[in-house]
Amino acid sequence: MKPLLTVEDLRVSFPTRTGLVEAVRGVSFTLGRERLGIVGESGSGKSQTGRAIMGLTPGHAKITAQKLAFGETDLLKASPKVRRDMRGRQIAMILQDPKYSLNPVMTIGKQIMETLRTHEKISSGAARDRAIAMLEAVQIRDAERVFKLYPHEVSGGMGQRAMIAMMLVCGPELLIADEPTSALDVTVQLEVLSILDKLVADRGMGLILVSHDLRLVSSFCDRVIVMYAGKIVEELPSADLANAKHPYTQGLLNCLPTLGTDRHPLPVLERKKEWAA
Amino acid sequence: MTSALSVQDMLVTYDGFAALDHVSVEIPPGESFGIVGESGSGKSTLLRAVAGLATFDSGTLSVNGRPYGGKKRDKEFYRAVQMVFQDPYGSLHPRQTVDRLLLEPLVVHGFQDIDARIARALDEVGLGAGFRFRYSHQLSGGQRQRIAIARALIVEPKILLLDEPTSALDASIQAEILNLLEQARKDRNLTFVMVSHDLGVINHMCERLAVMKTGKIVETIPASALRNREFSADYTRQLLIASEGFSRTAS
Numbered sequence: 001m002k003p004l005l006t007v008e009d010l011r012v013s014f015p016t017r018t019g020l021v022e023a024v025r026g027v028s029f030t031l032g033r034e035r036l037g038i039v040g041e042s043g044s045g046k047s048q049t050g051r052a053i054m055g056l057t058p059g060h061a062k063i064t065a066q067k068l069a070f071g072e073t074d075l076l077k078a079s080p081k082v083r084r085d086m087r088g089r090q091i092a093m094i095l096q097d098p099k100y101s102l103n104p105v106m107t108i109g110k111q112i113m114e115t116l117r118t119h120e121k122i123s124s125g126a127a128r129d130r131a132i133a134m135l136e137a138v139q140i141r142d143a144e145r146v147f148k149l150y151p152h153e154v155s156g157g158m159g160q161r162a163m164i165a166m167m168l169v170c171g172p173e174l175l176i177a178d179e180p181t182s183a184l185d186v187t188v189q190l191e192v193l194s195i196l197d198k199l200v201a202d203r204g205m206g207l208i209l210v211s212h213d214l215r216l217v218s219s220f221c222d223r224v225i226v227m228y229a230g231k232i233v234e235e236l237p238s239a240d241l242a243n244a245k246h247p248y249t250q251g252l253l254n255c256l257p258t259l260g261t262d263r264h265p266l267p268v269l270e271r272k273k274e275w276a277a
Numbered sequence: 278m279t280s281a282l283s284v285q286d287m288l289v290t291y292d293g294f295a296a297l298d299h300v301s302v303e304i305p306p307g308e309s310f311g312i313v314g315e316s317g318s319g320k321s322t323l324l325r326a327v328a329g330l331a332t333f334d335s336g337t338l339s340v341n342g343r344p345y346g347g348k349k350r351d352k353e354f355y356r357a358v359q360m361v362f363q364d365p366y367g368s369l370h371p372r373q374t375v376d377r378l379l380l381e382p383l384v385v386h387g388f389q390d391i392d393a394r395i396a397r398a399l400d401e402v403g404l405g406a407g408f409r410f411r412y413s414h415q416l417s418g419g420q421r422q423r424i425a426i427a428r429a430l431i432v433e434p435k436i437l438l439l440d441e442p443t444s445a446l447d448a449s450i451q452a453e454i455l456n457l458l459e460q461a462r463k464d465r466n467l468t469f470v471m472v473s474h475d476l477g478v479i480n481h482m483c484e485r486l487a488v489m490k491t492g493k494i495v496e497t498i499p500a501s502a503l504r505n506r507e508f509s510a511d512y513t514r515q516l517l518i519a520s521e522g523f524s525r526t527a528s
Binding site for chain 2: 041042156185186187189190193194197212213214215216218219220251252255256257258259260263264265266267268269
């Protein structure tokens, strides 16, 4: 089967006053129609990897890669117009906090319709019906009412569902979720994840879940990539996480306090220079 | 023995809405007490009312046997009770250096040997003198939270109120901050009141915990009951499931 996404030796660097900062340093992976998790601490380059694929890296940054292809399309050579057409229709992204990533002066329904009408020739009546159907698909009970609300009038969990609806309404093949639940209440997190899980499975999409929470990623994804200082230190199936070989992955797993264990003090994550080399 | 912190029948209302609905808590000295609850359950309001950041309409509050009212508190109170907030980015003054941030509580409380105390406070939270003249934007989230803890500990309080001290941090930084807090508690015999939504963290840090919902305390259980699943509140069960991670079968 052809991979959905091919990334080979991806590098993202930012020129700054103090020299070149390399955020991503040679990341390679391929993605089929599966759930892939990218885990790492802040600054490990996990978000920048997602953003480079989406085409949201700031203009002054330098992106190089042997190959960065979505299906047959070479993303590095694609014109801004092609990239724009792809965003939302073929690749979509869910961001961390619905408070900041939804348009505050536009109703939720309008925002979903906007996505639809950007990519498809569709009458406003039909767009409205699709938007409401999509809101129902993310298990919003009173979709007609939520359609007319502004983002500040809904809770975080509801806002994140609206965001998922907006991103999936055009039926993208690849979804990048960058910390989609970190801003939500713990109990709401699971609800949002299970909605996401169901929609991704039903539509046969590829998913990249970017998060710092290894436990969450491993329980949600088929495969996990662990990043450290812009590089992949380990790649393994989620089921084998307990047998992780790299000390960094083991450290990430061990540093979480859990019920049932009693460790004082908690083991702290080691960071060795040679891992970044 | 008098309680370190005693809250009786506390009521906090905002425009007629009872954010805290007749809550009572009794915390002996040296205990670490956890509070869990969903957003809007009043757990942060309880901390804020104790700290004097929210005024309470009725009920009593006493710290180490001394009663305090809803509004004005004396210096002695703020010396004994300090708070660490959730968001390390929002809780430090952006235009003050670390030195200035740590200086202020010392001056307010009339401490001598200020210089030595600031140096010691930085050492204690594992940052060292190199951080003394930096601004908070030059620090990472974990380092900022260390400064916030140093600022709270520098006036030698008896009670530390912790409002989700690690939920804005990476999982890997969380362990470091939790270890730091635990060490400080051991060294200074502090009393902790800690709000968190992560049962793993509460279980690790606390001896007892209260579960809150819609402004009331639903149940108060020892942390060991979490491990043995001896609790009755539905919300506790939900939190417990959430702490075990996502599972396809449960959904």
